[in-house]
Amino acid sequence: MEISKRAQNIQASITLAISAKAKQMQEEGIKVINFTVGEPDFGTPEYIIEAAKKALDAGHTKYTASAGIIPLRRAICEKLKRDNGLEYTPSQIVVANGAKQALAGTVLALVNPGDEVIIPAPYWITYPELVKLAGGTPVFVETGEDFKITPEQLEAAITAKTKAVIINSPNNPTGAVYTESQLRALADVLKSENAIWVISDEVYENLVYGKAKHFSIARVYNRTVVINGFSKTYSMTGWRIGYSASSAEVAAAIDNIQSHVTSNVNTMTQHAGQEALAGKQGDKFLRDMLAEFDRRRSYITERISKMPRASCNLPDGAFYVMVKTDVTSEQLLDYARIATVPGAAFGAPGYIRFSYTVSVDDIKEGMDRLEAYLDSTRA
Ligand code: PLP
DSSP, rough: OOOHHHHHHHHHHHHHHHHHHHHHHHTOOOOOEOOOOOSSOOOOHHHHHHEEEEEEEETTTSOOOOOOOHHHHHHHHHHHHHOOOOOGGGEEEESSSSHHHHHHHHHHHHHTTOOOEEEEEETTHHHHHHHHTTTHHHHEEEOTTTTTOHHHHHHHHOOTTTEEEESSOOOOOOOOOOOHHHHHHHHHHTTTTTSSSEEEEOOOTTOOOOOOOOOOHHHHOOOEEEEEETTTTTGGGGGEEEEEEEHHHHHHHHHHHHHHHHHSOOHHHHHHHHHHHHHHHHHHHHHHHHHOOOOOOHHHHHHHHTTTTTTEEOOBTTTTEEESSOOOOIIIIIIEEEEEGGGGGGGGOOOOOOOOSOOOOHHHHHHHHHHHHHHTTTT
């Protein structure tokens, strides 16, 4: 066999397969409402685009330090202090090609073959694959109705081999947001154990609704690597920029790995990222985007709650809603022409994930189709 066991061990992305089928249907002239998309349907704010252009004009077109330019890392430290109450210095920050690469670097820097990494389910599909790439073993913990791991569940999942726990709040795919006291309780469990790391994926931190508040577990648990990025907050998914913040020792290891794999994030994007954090215009952009997502969140959950064979929580964050139903994602695509992601992809069979990254008009049409399909297939 030519292909390494490591590569064979990695699952292909289910999301991509569904998107491909939906695209093919669209090319055949069938109107598909696409609820699979994991990125905001807003353009990147103009001031950030301008900063990238300015960087090119100023000749910022060469390699930088692999962990990123110092002014950007300084701006990230300021952001972490201002928004999250966390103290870091630039040597603890590694700027990566998206939060995804920051996660990959972190897992590779921490996990040895045979180590266990606790992943509450439902989870973002990339986590278990990264753990497997590092030779580790993902240990899944089924969460309850609120989709959050409890201190008791965490304690029960810990073994002598546990190296890390991945916490993702706000969560993809469930939209669940842990409260400060819930995170403090998880930290208390970990403090009584020996040397377990938390990898805290906070990419949706700014997408929280109603009374929900984002809190970083790094505030109460030192052995944390904070993962964050620009994709969701500033609608910069295609720019590929994110970062990790950790101890200087872990950051050096992450940087060392990255220096051999990709080197620095492209230089113009780093300058744009620096401006994204500094510019006041970002606040207004975010407020407007959040208001629109909130409107869609209310609409979609209200419609679903009225359907007899479908139910969902009101998610506190991100832009996803997990719908419990007895129909499959495949049936919805074939017969209702709605593209969604099956919960099984996130370790949550029996659920389907809808992203509300489409217009209210499209959500309305999608919900009409879902309702009609559920009606027409009633036993
Ligand atoms: N973490 C979670 C939970 C995500 O949903 C995503 C993207 O969908 C990422 C990380 C990766 O984001 P980035 O574009 O910064 O790599």
